[in-house]
Amino acid sequence: MFSAILWSQWKATRALVLVVTVLVFAAPLFSLQVAYTAFSPVQFVSSMQSFGALYSIMAAVAGLLVALSAWRLDHAGHHVYALALPLSRARYAAYRFTAGLVFLLPIAVGLLIGCLLVAISGLIPDGLHAYPIALTLRFTLAALVAYAVFFAISAATNKTAGMIIGVIASLFFAQYLLNVFAGNTYDILEPTVNFIFVRPGILSVFAGRWMLVDA
Amino acid sequence: MAIAAACAAATTADAQGTRADELRATRARLDRLTARWRVADSVLKAFDDSVGRSRAALDTVRAGNLRILVSKALRAEVEASARRRAGPLDTLLGTATARLTRHWIVVRQRNDSTLDTAVVAYVAKPGKAYPEGREIDVIWGPVADTLYGRGFRTAAMHLVWSDADNPVSRWLNAELNPDTTTAVAWTTVRLTLASDQTTAGHKCWNGDIDACKVMLRLVPLTDAPTQFFDSAGRRQHVERNTGLSDEPHRTNCLRGDDKACRALMAFEQWSVIPPNLLSGTVAQLAVRMGGSTALDRLIATQESPARALAITAGVPIDSVLRVWVRNARERRLPSEDMSAGIAAGSLMWILVCGVLAMRSSRWR
Numbered sequence A: 001m002f003s004a005i006l007w008s009q010w011k012a013t014r015a016l017v018l019v020v021t022v023l024v025f026a027a028p029l030f031s032l033q034v035a036y037t038a039f040s041p042v043q044f045v046s047s048m049q050s051f052g053a054l055y056s057i058m059a060a061v062a063g064l065l066v067a068l069s070a071w072r073l074d075h076a077g078h079h080v081y082a083l084a085l086p087l088s089r090a091r092y093a094a095y096r097f098t099a100g101l102v103f104l105l106p107i108a109v110g111l112l113i114g115c116l117l118v119a120i121s122g123l124i125p126d127g128l129h130a131y132p133i134a135l136t137l138r139f140t141l142a143a144l145v146a147y148a149v150f151f152a153i154s155a156a157t158n159k160t161a162g163m164i165i166g167v168i169a170s171l172f173f174a175q176y177l178l179n180v181f182a183g184n185t186y187d188i189l190e191p192t193v194n195f196i197f198v199r200p201g202i203l204s205v206f207a208g209r210w211m212l213v214d215a
Numbered sequence B: 001m002a003i004a005a006a007c008a009a010a011t012t013a014d015a016q017g018t019r020a021d022e023l024r025a026t027r028a029r030l031d032r033l034t035a036r037w038r039v040a041d042s043v044l045k046a047f048d049d050s051v052g053r054s055r056a057a058l059d060t061v062r063a064g065n066l067r068i069l070v071s072k073a074l075r076a077e078v079e080a081s082a083r084r085r086a087g088p089l090d091t092l093l094g095t096a097t098a099r100l101t102r103h104w105i106v107v108r109q110r111n112d113s114t115l116d117t118a119v120v121a122y123v124a125k126p127g128k129a130y131p132e133g134r135e136i137d138v139i140w141g142p143v144a145d146t147l148y149g150r151g152f153r154t155a156a157m158h159l160v161w162s163d164a165d166n167p168v169s170r171w172l173n174a175e176l177n178p179d180t181t182t183a184v185a186w187t188t189v190r191l192t193l194a195s196d197q198t199t200a201g202h203k204c205w206n207g208d209i210d211a212c213k214v215m216l217r218l219v220p221l222t223d224a225p226t227q228f229f230d231s232a233g234r235r236q237h238v239e240r241n242t243g244l245s246d247e248p249h250r251t252n253c254l255r256g257d258d259k260a261c262r263a264l265m266a267f268e269q270w271s272v273i274p275p276n277l278l279s280g281t282v283a284q285l286a287v288r289m290g291g292s293t294a295l296d297r298l299i300a301t302q303e304s305p306a307r308a309l310a311i312t313a314g315v316p317i318d319s320v321l322r323v324w325v326r327n328a329r330e331r332r333l334p335s336e337d338m339s340a341g342i343a344a345g346s347l348m349w350i351l352v353c354g355v356l357a358m359r360s361s362r363w364r
Helices: A002-035 A041-049 A052-076 A080-084 A089-119 A132-155 A158-182 A189-197 B002-057 B072-102 B145-162 B167-172 B183-195 B199-205 B209-215 B224-228 B231-240 B247-254 B258-267 B279-290 B294-300 B305-313 B317-330 B340-358
Strands: B059-063 B066-070 B105-110 B117-123 B135-142
Touching: A002 A041, A002 A052, A002 A089, A041 B183, A052 A080, A052 A089, A052 A132, A089 A132, A089 B340, A132 A158, A132 B340, A158 A189, B059 B072, B066 B072, B072 B105, B072 B145, B072 B294, B105 B145, B117 B145, B135 B145, B145 B294, B167 B279, B167 B305, B183 B199, B183 B279, B183 B317, B199 B209, B199 B224, B199 B317, B209 B317, B224 B258, B231 B247, B231 B258, B247 B258, B279 B294, B279 B305, B279 B317, B294 B305, B305 B317
Parallel strands: B066 B105
Antiparallel strands: B059 B066, B105 B117, B117 B135
16 A cells, blocks of 8 residues: 555656755755865855755755645545545555655755765865765755655644644734834744754754855 | 245145144143043042952952952852862863962952842952052852852963963963863864965975974064965965065066065065964963973973973974874864754654644544
């Protein structure tokens, strides 16, 4: 059963996976091409650092696309196919979830190859070090987290999705009211953002420095 | 002709008048500033005097080599904290901690806040203007053991180093932190050396100890352009620095006339000599290599910096520099990209989201 779901999901996802894999593979090579013009190691590191955000964005996009495509056919068919199968809903969701995890692997491998090519290129200035495996592991974990979050939201009912959006909107509205009635004394957004992005927050893997080449 | 001469005379007289006005205005401004400085200085002296006299009202605490004057209300906790910190300070400063017995650290309760706050200070060496020694604040904040700990450590390092009045202290041009050099500091050394645009910097990075001595100013700089650069380096330096603007020399230098390059760079010394930012790490290394009496030796010696470092480390200066270059090349920070914490946190959230997706009530 899992192989059937894997195959059907692969057909829906492969084009996206291919495009993202190519982009992710090219990113380290492009960053090297840009940084190579630096005339000192400090500038080289600085240039490489500016690409850090790109890796985290690509990880988020990869997770989002694979998660949405996992449920796309089910949403389009109003879940008739899934209901026709002799499977519990939990087991079906587990199969879908696992299949999506598998499809993130080619993307991670693409990034690893790109990073390794940079590391062995001989173009990294003396005194600096490449971290291809560490960066690939972080990218993979970030993509998996993004995938898991979007998969869960996509799997939820419209009511749940609405509640999530409602909570976010309420926070902004509450901050607006606080600003109006209490001046700028209270800030509830910053602690919330810290709660999400500072370890062990759900999106903390995206925060911080993403460095392929560092001192 | 007569009109022209009259105009010229009038212009000259006018110019002289303007200069005289400017001079008068400057003198008046100087007088005003001097008067203000006198007022400020007298206020400061009065404050320092009152602080000095108020020391008589403080309790005395001795813990190891630390001598502390403390407000009565804080005595018990400061004494307990000092006793805990005395041992680690002995380890950090070695035999040099004995120098602390000649100095005072002050812990005062502060009354200018609704919080219970304290300030840790040390009494600097007495001078002509301040015969009782000025109190220099080190740290202040809410009363806490960590405040005292940080204050004692910083004050102790200031006080011990204040005894150093020798060529090596002038060479360092900053206070020495005798603690072990951190990986961050080694990273800074590595990047500074690897990025240095002088030939000496590159050679030092590749292990040429004589070049390191030039970079660290451990040898006298008699001819900076030739000490820091080879002929190709000099040409590159002139090519890069468009500010070196003596045009005939510059043109000749870029054509390959090394004599012109040297003449131009000798004239523009300021652009040739890179700042000496790395001496602190060498001194730290020498202190660490030299064991518990090393800092004491470094403070006491009146030898040249190179000789002083060798005496401190107990090995020849070349050996110290070899270790220094090796550390600069090899000590590095672990990658921030991945850690067990990041992995564990991420896996936890993947699991949580996966379970939530399976428990969704969409089909129910």
